[in-house]
Amino acid sequence: MTLDQTKAEALREMLAELRRLAALPLERGQTLPPHAYTSPELYEWEVERIFRREWLCVARAEEIPQPGSYLRLDVLGTPLVITRDEEGELHALSRVCRHRFMDLLPPETVPEQGCLKRLTCPYHTWTYRLNGQYAGQLAGAPLMQRVDFDQAGCRLPAHRVEVWNGFVMLNLDPGAAPAAPELHELDLRLSGHNIADWVSVHTQTWEGVPANWKVAVENGSENYHHMGTHAATLEPVLPGRDTEVHECDGRWFTMFTPLSDPERDDTGPGRHPRSDQGPRPGMLIAGIFPQFVLALLPDSAVSIRWLPTGPATHDTRITAMVPPGVPDTPGFEEQMVGIRAQIARIQEEDLVAARGVQRGLASHPAPSNGRFSHLERPLWQFQRYLAERLL
Ligand code: FES
Ligand SMILES: [Fe+2]
Numbered sequence: 001m002t003l004d005q006t007k008a009e010a011l012r013e014m015l016a017e018l019r020r021l022a023a024l025p026l027e028r029g030q031t032l033p034p035h036a037y038t039s040p041e042l043y044e045w046e047v048e049r050i051f052r053r054e055w056l057c058v059a060r061a062e063e064i065p066q067p068g069s070y071l072r073l074d075v076l077g078t079p080l081v082i083t084r085d086e087e088g089e090l091h092a093l094s095r096v097c098r099h100r101f102m103d104l105l106p107p108e109t110v111p112e113q114g115c116l117k118r119l120t121c122p123y124h125t126w127t128y129r130l131n132g133q134y135a136g137q138l139a140g141a142p143l144m145q146r147v148d149f150d151q152a153g154c155r156l157p158a159h160r161v162e163v164w165n166g167f168v169m170l171n172l173d174p175g176a177a178p179a180a181p182e183l184h185e186l187d188l189r190l191s192g193h194n195i196a197d198w199v200s201v202h203t204q205t206w207e208g209v210p211a212n213w214k215v216a217v218e219n220g221s222e223n224y225h226h227m228g229t230h231a232a233t234l235e236p237v238l239p240g241r242d243t244e245v246h247e248c249d250g251r252w253f254t255m256f257t258p259l260s261d262p263e264r265d266d267t268g269p270g271r272h273p274r275s276d277q278g279p280r281p282g283m284l285i286a287g288i289f290p291q292f293v294l295a296l297l298p299d300s301a302v303s304i305r306w307l308p309t310g311p312a313t314h315d316t317r318i319t320a321m322v323p324p325g326v327p328d329t330p331g332f333e334e335q336m337v338g339i340r341a342q343i344a345r346i347q348e349e350d351l352v353a354a355r356g357v358q359r360g361l362a363s364h365p366a367p368s369n370g371r372f373s374h375l376e377r378p379l380w381q382f383q384r385y386l387a388e389r390l391l
Pocket of ligand 2 (some may be wrong): 220229230
């Protein structure tokens with residue numbers, strides 16, 4: 001067998017294993033095999049079949065707040081910029097100049113976000129509009145009159161964007177079905193929260209996290225690990241064992257962890273009745289495969305977006321949000337110091353898990369598949385999602 005044939009055979013075997021796993025009931029659910037988190041072949045297949053076809057959450061709309069605002073993004077090696085044009089419409093444009101391929105907003109000299117009237121290439125100053133109707137059309141190219149060159153036909157490719165509950169969703173596939181219908185039922189579950197109106201108050205990015213993207217997504221899709229990873233931070237207030245995982249199927253899931261109740265009987269596992277029968281406050285988690293999780297608390301929310309950058313690396317971007325008006329209340333700055341510190345601490349704890357799991361996955365000989373708890377239902381659902389997209 002040639003090397004290519006060996007790789008193709010390994011991919012076929014892995015997909016056959018995925019088919020087997022996705023057919024198991026949750027009671028017999030098992031993890032993916034370790035190779036699924038290290039294989040360059042499977043990664044390429046995931047990029048092709050999932051990330052280049054699926055709606056991806058890439059930003060909050062208020063990160064691009066006004067006409068002229070832009071946000072630079074790199075998605076799977078594709079340099080992009082999200083712009084808001086003069087009419088207030090959002091666009092996801094290629095950042096690759098149509099002259100000689102220069103990055104229009106090089107990170108060496110241009111901030112990640114800001115405000116612009118036009119996109120001017122820093123190499124030979126070809127200039128593009130932000131306007132929606134003529135998205136990215138060339139507005140000017142100096143010294144091109146002596147050659148046969150069609151300025152009007154020269155534009156930056158635009159990708160599809162939709163705004164869902166204030167989140168910017170991007171799709172690299174021009175033929176993809178719209179995002180909204182698939183998320184309609186999730187909208188209903190979140191309808192009491194008015195997340196579209198919430199405001200981002202803090203965003204932080206962790207680049208080059210040394211773990212496969214699925215390690216991060218799986219970690220963010222269960223609260224079972226509160227009792228280990230977050231034993232001193234989240235577990236005392238949001239005990240993982242009390243999590244109620246909802247029965248979902250398809251692209252999204254939800255689960256709810258009540259805030260710990262000092263009045264409860266704490267002698268055994270499971271949920272405990274409260275003395276007053278009212279609804280308990282807690283954390284509602286909504287996840288959208290392949291790369292987004294939103295954690296909603298009564299007075300704040302955190303969204304986490306992961307983007308793979310290779311078979312065993314990814315970027316994590318976390319945004320904290322609060323209800324409208326809250327940033328104007330007295331003492332909010334001090335509250336923000338606390339929110340920022342809390343996010344950094346919890347993410348550091350999750351990074352220990354991500355790195356540690358990836359080390360385990362890469363070990364030789366490969367360990368056999370692990371087993372799921374009932375609290376890991378979203379991971380079981382994730383396998384079925386993967387099977388649907390990859391097989
Ligand atoms: S590469 Fe952009 S103007 Fe030349
Ligand atoms: Fe965590």
